Amino acid sequence: MHAITVRPTEKVDAKGRHRPGPENIEWAEVETPEPGPGEALVKVAAAGMNRADLLQRQGLYPPPAGVSEIMGFEVVGTVAALGPEVTGWAQGDQVVALLAGGGYAEYAVVPAGQLLHMPPGVDPVVASTLVEVAATVISNMDHVGLTGGETFLVHGGAGGVGQFAIQYAKGLGCTVLTTCGTDAKREFCRGLGADVALDYHEDWVAGVKEATGGRGADVILDVMGAKYLGLNVNSLATGGRLVIIGMQGGSRGELNIGKLLAKRALVTATSLRFRPLEEKAGDLPSGRGAGLADVRGRPDHSGPGGDLPDHRGGRGPRPAGVRRGARQDRAHLLRAL
Numbered sequence: 482m483h484a485i486t487v488r489p490t491e492k493v494d495a496k497g498r499h500r501p502g503p504e505n506i507e508w509a510e511v512e513t514p515e516p517g518p519g520e521a522l523v524k525v526a527a528a529g530m531n532r533a534d535l536l537q538r539q540g541l542y543p544p545p546a547g548v549s550e551i552m553g554f555e556v557v558g559t560v561a562a563l564g565p566e567v568t569g570w571a572q573g574d575q576v577v578a579l580l581a582g583g584g585y586a587e588y589a590v591v592p593a594g595q596l597l598h599m600p601p602g603v604d605p606v607v608a609s610t611l612v613e614v615a616a617t618v619i620s621n622m623d624h625v626g627l628t629g630g631e632t633f634l635v636h637g638g639a640g641g642v643g644q645f646a647i648q649y650a651k652g653l654g655c656t657v658l659t660t661c662g663t664d665a666k667r668e669f670c671r672g673l674g675a676d677v678a679l680d681y682h683e684d685w686v687a688g689v690k691e692a693t694g695g696r697g698a699d700v701i702l703d704v705m706g707a708k709y710l711g712l713n714v715n716s717l718a719t720g721g722r723l724v725i726i727g728m729q730g731g732s733r734g735e736l737n738i739g740k741l742l743a744k745r746a747l748v749t750a751t752s753l754r755f756r757p758l759e760e761k762a763g764d765l766p767s768g769r770g771a772g773l774a775d776v777r778g779r780p781d782h783s784g785p786g787g788d789l790p791d792h793r794g795g796r797g798p799r800p801a802g803v804r805r806g807a808r809q810d811r812a813h814l815l816r817a818l
């Protein structure tokens with residue numbers, strides 16, 4: 482089969498680490514994987530692209546032991562073969578799959594518990610962008626018990642996780658605050674349902690305080706890590722919960738425990754990729770009785786034949802035969818309400 486692979490590079494970052502760029506990816510011939518016990522082989526029709534794939538390409542987010550070195554956390558496609566001990570699935574089933582890796586390929590092996598039936602009437606390219614963000618947001622909000630009526634802040638509302646989080650929290654009946662880097666993205670997030678969209682270049686902590694009458698947010702979903710640790714704790718309400726899922730702002734921060742004590746607040750961090758299989762299966766929206774709804778996403782103009790954006794917005798070549806999972810206007814997103 483063919484897959485997107487990453488050629489080694491001589492390029493190094495400030496710490497001397499080799500960081501392959503988009504120019505290092507290629508459409509190469511690799512061995513077709515075989516499904517083991519409890520696994521399905523899926524013929525991939527479309528693969529979603531997440532920030533974590535871009536980190537993996539740069540060598541900054543290696544897969545867990547035993548998982549394919551190929552990028553790709555989510556695909557849609559057709560079940561091509563089943564390993565032993567798989568029940569409830571048949572060859573030819575149209576599926577959406579959550580992976581720990583291996584999706585940027587013609588075939589991917591998926592633990593059967595991480596398959597969902599492809600919802601009827603949904604564009605496969607759109608469907609390929611949903612399951613990773615849905616499982617991330619829903620599992621983390623369950624973890625900290627987000628409920629209707631609470632105030633929820635998500636950083637980076639215009640990103641993949643952010644877009645889903647805004648719509649999910651709004652659907653739960655929360656007041657939704659978000660942060661963004663540009664006015665256009667703030668406007669876009671308000672269009673998705675955010676009550677308040679703050680510019681993260683400004684004093685967003687003051688913005689949160691103002692929007693909540695000084696109370697702060699009950700739940701914060703953070704993609705920045707160290708850089709925002711203290712600011713996030715300052716922005717929490719009494720009894721508030723901070724969930725960290727990204728480290729775009731570094732991994733080592735300083736925490737004023739006195740503030741946590743005074744607020745009786747919780748700080749937690751999780752990773753979807755490294756969870757055990759049975760937990761992951763429970764995190765799938767289907768495991769929660771999820772349905773489908775029409776909600777909006779960011780228009781994405783990189784259709785087939787376009788370019789794969791770099792993590793800083795740069796552009797690199799797209800190998801033939803690979804379609805980027807687009808976040809399209811009026812896309813169908815998984816709804817877990």
Ligand SMILES: NC(=O)c1ccc[n+]([C@@H]2O[C@H](COP(=O)([O-])OP(=O)(O)OC[C@H]3O[C@@H](n4cnc5c(N)ncnc54)[C@H](OP(=O)(O)O)[C@@H]3O)[C@@H](O)[C@H]2O)c1
Nearest residue numbers: 532617637639640641642661662681704726727751752753
């Ligand atoms: N732990 C897990 O299980 C898990 C699962 C999925 C994703 N993640 C992590 O979650 C993060 C988001 O993933 P994604 O796929 O949604 O990436 P993405 O689409 O590239 O979004 C990144 C977001 O970060 C925002 N951002 C950048 N600098 C910021 C700042 N200073 N303040 C606030 N927001 C800022 C961006 O906002 P602008 O575009 O407005 O600049 C953008 O919305 C990544 O770090 C990813 O690794 C973790």
